[in-house]
Amino acid sequence: MSLNYKCMEDDMDSENVYGGPNVIIPNRPVLFDANACTGCNSCVETCMMDVLLPNPEQGKPPIVLYPDECWYCGCCVQECPSGDAGAIYLNWPLTLRMRWKRKETGENYRLGMPDPPPPNEKPPV
Numbered sequence: 001m002s003l004n005y006k007c008m009e010d011d012m013d014s015e016n017v018y019g020g021p022n023v024i025i026p027n028r029p030v031l032f033d034a035n036a037c038t039g040c041n042s043c044v045e046t047c048m049m050d051v052l053l054p055n056p057e058q059g060k061p062p063i064v065l066y067p068d069e070c071w072y073c074g075c076c077v078q079e080c081p082s083g084d085a086g087a088i089y090l091n092w093p094l095t096l097r098m099r100w101k102r103k104e105t106g107e108n109y110r111l112g113m114p115d116p117p118p119p120n121e122k123p124p125v
């Protein structure tokens with residue numbers, strides 16, 4: 001299926017399909033690094049919720065068209081061939097970010113944080 005994309009500001013009389021990011025919804029579930037993304041659109045094709053839209057400019061990161069419908073399933077990140085280069089990033093809402101707490105010390109951290117506390121040497125009870 002091929003689609004024509006036009007921005008909302010463009011001529012409304014044309015026969016193009018109109019689409020653009022939903023700026024009213026403040027959440028940004030998926031972030032892209034335009035320097036690492038090749039615009040291959042694998043993430044767009046794999047998203048079961050059709051959250052993403054191919055960028056009309058070839059080689060540019062997709063547009064997050066329906067951010068409020070993202071399930072945070074991570075399929076788009078998983079499918080990205082440039083994921084290791086940081087092309088796409090799942091931006092979990094704060095309420096969904098799991099945190100870990102050591103009972104013994106009270107240390108509070110989450111996996112992947114830049115400066116986590118050292119590993120717990122104490123064997124499990």
Ligand code: SF4
Pocket residue numbers: 029030046047048049050051052069070071072073074075076077090
């Ligand atoms: S996290 Fe899942 S639902 Fe959200 S954009 Fe990626 S593939 Fe789509």
Ligand code: SF4
Pocket residue numbers: 032036037038039040041042043044061062079080081082083087088
């Ligand atoms: S984020 Fe990854 S999968 Fe999506 S268009 Fe860019 S390179 Fe392709």
